[in-house]
Amino acid sequence: MTDSGIIVKALSGFYYVKTDNEIITCKARGKFRKKEFSPLVGDKVNISVLEENEGVIDEITPRLNCLVRPPVANIDRLFIIVSTTSPKPSPFVIDKMTVTAHFNNIEPIIVINKSDLSSPDEIFDTYKKCGYKVFCVSAKENYGIEQIFPLIEGKLSVFCGNSGVGKSSILNAVDSRFNIETGEISEKLGRGKHTTRHIELYSSHGGLIADTPGFSSLDMERISVIKKEELQYCFPEFERYLGKCKFTSCSHTKEKGCEILLAVENGEIPLSRIESYKKLYEESSKYKDWQL
Ligand SMILES: Nc1nc2c(ncn2[C@@H]2O[C@H](COP(=O)(O)OP(=O)(O)OP(=O)(O)O)[C@@H](O)[C@H]2O)c(=O)[nH]1
Ligand SMILES: [Mg+2]
Ligand SMILES: [Zn+2]
Numbered sequence: 001m002t003d004s005g006i007i008v009k010a011l012s013g014f015y016y017v018k019t020d021n022e023i024i025t026c027k028a029r030g031k032f033r034k035k036e037f038s039p040l041v042g043d044k045v046n047i048s049v050l051e052e053n054e055g056v057i058d059e060i061t062p063r064l065n066c067l068v069r070p071p072v073a074n075i076d077r078l079f080i081i082v083s084t085t086s087p088k089p090s091p092f093v094i095d096k097m098t099v100t101a102h103f104n105n106i107e108p109i110i111v112i113n114k115s116d117l118s119s120p121d122e123i124f125d126t127y128k129k130c131g132y133k134v135f136c137v138s139a140k141e142n143y144g145i146e147q148i149f150p151l152i153e154g155k156l157s158v159f160c161g162n163s164g165v166g167k168s169s170i171l172n173a174v175d176s177r178f179n180i181e182t183g184e185i186s187e188k189l190g191r192g193k194h195t196t197r198h199i200e201l202y203s204s205h206g207g208l209i210a211d212t213p214g215f216s217s218l219d220m221e222r223i224s225v226i227k228k229e230e231l232q233y234c235f236p237e238f239e240r241y242l243g244k245c246k247f248t249s250c251s252h253t254k255e256k257g258c259e260i261l262l263a264v265e266n267g268e269i270p271l272s273r274i275e276s277y278k279k280l281y282e283e284s285s286k287y288k289d290w291q292l
Pocket of ligand 2: 211
């Protein structure tokens with residue numbers, strides 16, 4: 001018998017495929033076992049059901065998109081989860097994620113958690129100014145969570161962010177049936193302890209949400225590199241100024257007559273955003289075209 005479904009979990013060589021009726025534990029056919037093209041959580045697949053609840057993945061439906069980190073396919077929305085404190089937010093890490101989302105045609109959404117511990121205002125203002133959807137929540141106090149319900153419906157969403165920001169805690173607050181394991185923050189290091197170890201899609205509010213392992217700084221370096229000329233299009237707040245700089249080939253990093261740098265001076269573009277842009281521009285400049 002054949003069937004179709006979506007991969008909701010990948011663990012130790014098994015793929016858990018959710019069909020209309022049940023979850024089938026599948027192996028992948030040999031052609032998919034190569035590293036270059038293996039099935040991902042979020043993949044829509046056709047399967048052969050061999051025995052009760054067991055099967056094989058025969059075919060992967062062409063992907064809308066997929067990220068390297070976190071490795072998920074067919075993403076509609078990337079919820080970038082930050083905490084007001086413990087761990088401390090890093091604008092550069094957030095901006096690397098927004099850029100990655102824009103580059104892959106995914107809508108980034110900023111969720112500021114732990115609003116009960118410290119004020120979310122500064123991060124809120126920064127990203128609101130750039131045109132993002134930004135929400136302040138507290139998973140602990142079950143505050144503000146309902147704001148994200150309408151964004152989940154009918155979509156595949158991914159929760160990403162540093163370890164300990166509260167991705168799993170927010171999911172538990174979204175749906176009390178989940179009971180996902182959460183971890184303490186290391187007091188010494190002020191960081192999470194990498195509690196979530198695998199990616200899993202959960203169904204709630206008419207959509208699917210992926211909980212993912214928090215990334216470490218090493219992971220961030222490996223996130224897709226984008227050509228330096230294309231970076232400017234991954235900052236939505238730059239858009240209204242593009243094409244207006246004095247030099248047509250303006251890199252918006254140091255040129256005289258740059259409208260974007262002027263907008264930063266005038267307080268129209270947040271300082272932290274241009275700093276992230278310049279840092280990413282410099283990183284991209286190190287790569288030759290053939291490496292991208
Ligand atoms: N004060 C406060 N603590 C929170 C809040 N949300 C989560 N926490 C705590 O933060 C710690 C980490 O939460 P997790 O949900 O495990 O974080 P995570 O992002 O899933 O972390 P990884 O799975 O390691 O990536 C736990 O001790 C939570 O109780 C919040 O809104 N306020
Ligand atoms: Mg977690
Ligand atoms: Zn410019």
